[in-house]
Amino acid sequence: MPMTPERIPGPDRDLPSQGPEEPDTNSRGPQDLREEIRTLALRCGFDRAGFAPAGPARHADRFREWLDRGFAAGMDYLARSADRRSDPRRILPEARSVIALAVHYGEPGEAERSVRSLAEARTLSMEGRGEISRYARGTDYHRILDARLKDLCGILASRYPSHRFRYQADTGAVLERAWAEAAGIGWIGKNACAIDSQRGSYFFIAVIISTLEVPPDAPAANHCGSCRLCLDACPTEAIVEPFRVDSRRCISYLTIENRGPIPEPLRPALGGLVFGCDICQEVCPFNRPDRLGGDPDLRSRPENRHPALRELAALDAEGFAARFPRSAVRRAKAAGFLRNVQAALRNSVGDPAPGAAGDQRSGAPGPAPRSSP
Numbered sequence: 001m002p003m004t005p006e007r008i009p010g011p012d013r014d015l016p017s018q019g020p021e022e023p024d025t026n027s028r029g030p031q032d033l034r035e036e037i038r039t040l041a042l043r044c045g046f047d048r049a050g051f052a053p054a055g056p057a058r059h060a061d062r063f064r065e066w067l068d069r070g071f072a073a074g075m076d077y078l079a080r081s082a083d084r085r086s087d088p089r090r091i092l093p094e095a096r097s098v099i100a101l102a103v104h105y106g107e108p109g110e111a112e113r114s115v116r117s118l119a120e121a122r123t124l125s126m127e128g129r130g131e132i133s134r135y136a137r138g139t140d141y142h143r144i145l146d147a148r149l150k151d152l153c154g155i156l157a158s159r160y161p162s163h164r165f166r167y168q169a170d171t172g173a174v175l176e177r178a179w180a181e182a183a184g185i186g187w188i189g190k191n192a193c194a195i196d197s198q199r200g201s202y203f204f205i206a207v208i209i210s211t212l213e214v215p216p217d218a219p220a221a222n223h224c225g226s227c228r229l230c231l232d233a234c235p236t237e238a239i240v241e242p243f244r245v246d247s248r249r250c251i252s253y254l255t256i257e258n259r260g261p262i263p264e265p266l267r268p269a270l271g272g273l274v275f276g277c278d279i280c281q282e283v284c285p286f287n288r289p290d291r292l293g294g295d296p297d298l299r300s301r302p303e304n305r306h307p308a309l310r311e312l313a314a315l316d317a318e319g320f321a322a323r324f325p326r327s328a329v330r331r332a333k334a335a336g337f338l339r340n341v342q343a344a345l346r347n348s349v350g351d352p353a354p355g356a357a358g359d360q361r362s363g364a365p366g367p368a369p370r371s372s373p
């Protein structure tokens with residue numbers, strides 16, 4: 001009986017118990033094995049796959065330094081799981097390989113502004129329109145990636161029944177960007193995002209930790225060179241130095257994970273951004289508009305491209321759930337989202353919508369363990 005694939009549990013949950021192991025039915029050469037898994041990954045809906053030997057994560061020391069400097073803001077779960085994040089063998093002690101996978105999102109039509117600035121972001125909000133970051137405009141990617149991971153790991157478990165395959169996309173305790181870089185999927189840019197030189201950085205990362213030994217790919221080489229467009233474009237100066245984002249200043253954190261008020265001095269910098277922020281990716285020369293184009297299942301819903309702020313401000317909790325079905329936007333909760341809309345409205349017209357309660361909703365407790373970027 002083949003082993004069942006296992007989802008890596010979230011930050012604070014226990015690992016599932018291990019089942020009995022059975023001998024392999026397949027004895028292929030190592031390079032064949034790598035290409036076989038890559039082909040299977042593509043067949044299961046991943047755009048790219050790469051392999052790295054399991055061991056300490058790249059930049060684990062830098063991750064700890066990032067934590068020590070307070071850059072995790074209210075995401076306390078990152079420090080609580082720091083040991084596990086630093087080495088996947090803490091999750092699966094017999095792990096030999098990490099398979100890093102990419103699924104691209106975004107559409108060419110969404111790259112209408114290849115150069116962004118605070119002024120441009122504000123122009124949108126001046127027209128009374130908000131902006132939801134690309135990754136969250138369609139169906140929640142967790143659902144889509146989880147289904148594909150389950151398929152892929154199911155196939156791998158049936159082909160290699162004596163081996164274990166533990167998967168995650170976003171929510172488990174693994175430094176996904178570090179593994180994407182180690183497995184050749186993309187280098188970590190100065191904006192902290194993993195970037196592929198051909199297809200840019202608008203991709204999600206998933207990982208499979210396995211006891212199967214797969215020959216590694218070469219790690220991705222960094223191509224940022226002397227460029228610093230992302231550092232200069234960030235409207236809140238959250239990229240405090242190359243490769244280091246201070247979440248306390250990052251609009252993505254402030255509009256998604258943060259459960260408290262948005263610090264007053266940073267509010268104007270949001271412009272019309274009501275959920276997440278893509279500015280440090282939009283300016284990146286590797287996100288060339290003609291090369292963008294993502295998975296059809298992750299396409300934007302048209303109503304989520306530039307929604308009217310007044311329409312959003314009129315939502316109550318039920319209306320919010322109905323407006324964003326199966327959407328990553330729900331991560332902010334109605335209170336957080338409406339807080340963001342109020343800030344964007346102020347940037348747009350100077351005053352919040354009459355009767356809206358955004359600021360009153362902003363005193364909610366601190367963030368829960370994350371389940372979206």
Ligand code: B12
Nearest residue numbers: 059062133170176177178193194204205243252276277373
């Ligand atoms: C916490 C988190 C956030 C936080 C913190 C972001 C951050 N920069 O760390 C917030 C809420 C701000 C956030 C925002 C976003 N996120 Co997020 N987030 C995560 C999460 C859950 C953990 C990341 C983490 O551990 N951060 C701690 C930092 C230190 O680690 P790191 O990001 O891996 O950064 C590495 C480098 O910076 C390097 N490093 C540090 N210092 C130095 C110095 C030098 C010299 C060098 C070479 C390297 C280096 O070490 C780190 C260790 O790997 C991951 C999922 C996961 N489990 O990994 C998704 C994830 C990183 N997020 C993702 C996305 C899409 C986003 C957003 C684009 C969403 C949006 N549009 O708003 C933004 C991008 C903001 C940005 N510029 O980083 C994707 C990234 C995909 C990609 N191609 O890179 C991930 C992988 C989710 C996924 N499964 O796809 N996110």
Ligand code: SF4
Nearest residue numbers: 234250251277279280
């Ligand atoms: S996501 Fe936005 S706020 Fe955060 S580092 Fe990038 S540009 Fe700055």
Ligand code: SF4
Nearest residue numbers: 189190224227230284
């Ligand atoms: S904008 Fe320039 S420095 Fe920033 S990530 Fe892209 S290439 Fe690297």
